């Protein structure tokens with residue numbers, strides 16, 4: 001590339017960044033251009049830094065999660081005044097962490113837009129302030145630093161010890177906790193009501209992300225046809241998906257089930273018709289004759305043996321024509337969807353492996369799963385939900 005192009009490209013980018021409103025996308029063309037640019041950024045970076053440097057940075061990338069984990073664990077964000085500064089000395093006193101470790105860690109965090117230094121003191125950036133202002137985002141950061149980051153670091157050891165394991169206890173997570181092969185993530189989280197609440201919030205935050213919005217589930221399925229029917233949200237966490245469905249279709253009765261105690265997961269959603277129930281989805285489904293049993297982000301937690309067990313446990317409750325509706329992601333063929341979306345779903349697949357011995361699935365794997373569980377399940381369809389990265393996968397009980 002000629003030096004001119006670099007100079008003009010840098011000037012154009014600088015100019016655009018100086019006027020952030022110029023990067024807002026409203027027309028369809030602009031929206032597409034925005035997504036194209038996001039996909040081009042890593043390619044541009046690789047082209048500018050070169051392959052050697054690119055690989056070097058890739059091997060280094062986990063190191064930049066460390067200050068995020070530290071900020072989360074030490075509760076730094078809430079100690080920094082919203083519109084002022086705090087000294088390292090005061091932060092050290094409040095967190096119980098030495099001043100020198102704090103300074104090193106926070107200066108590292110500052111390279112990722114978290115906090116900045118003003119007159120030698122620590123102040124918030126708009127990004128770090130979100131950790132205080134958005135407790136759902138804070139819960140997401142907590143889950144990913146305290147569960148996923150730890151598990152990923154031990155996954156190679158787990159794979160060596162238990163190659164191809166389908167057991168949710170044989171994971172990087174159980175090794176990270178010093179209980180190899182003994183503890184599954186959900187067993188651990190269920191012990192602690194605070195972490196249970198945080199997990200629900202983290203999932204709710206995840207589902208507010210671009211392409212994961214629960215509106216696609218509400219708008220992408222003909223709930224209205226069920227009239228005054230009953231819908232069971234299996235593994236529904238704090239019920240935010242049910243709440244969205246219930247608000248849009250007030251005639252429906254929603255039942256949220258989760259392994260965790262009702263008092264730990266229950267949230268009051270005014271104007272909704274929701275019942276709460278503690279239920280282990282590996283045991284027979286207690287709600288008989290519902291119209292739809294839906295599982296959102298549940299099956300990717302499980303390998304196929306566990307997933308078929310879950311589908312079989314529903315059978316005693318199913319009336320003829322009842323539907324199983326799965327709202328999950330689909331693994332694409334390599335290179336067939338946008339880079340950013342493919343990277344996100346493959347990243348999630350890696351988290352499932354590291355934390356739970358679970359996995360994301362392709363369309364044919366979903367079809368096979370129903371076949372394997374019981375021949376009376378008729379696979380109906382798998383299609384992307386509208387404007388979403390999530391899919392709707394549906395089967396009918398014909399027994």
Ligand SMILES: C[S@@+](CC[C@H](N)C(=O)[O-])C[C@H]1O[C@@H](n2cnc3c(N)ncnc32)[C@H](O)[C@@H]1O
Pocket residue numbers: 186203204207234235236237238241257258259260279280281282295296297298301
């Ligand atoms: C990944 S979260 C999905 C939550 C929610 N459906 C969503 O869309 O965000 C999986 C949920 O399954 C619950 N769960 C795990 N094991 C379970 C079991 N054996 N029986 C019932 N629920 C379980 C977890 O507590 C968690 O709330």
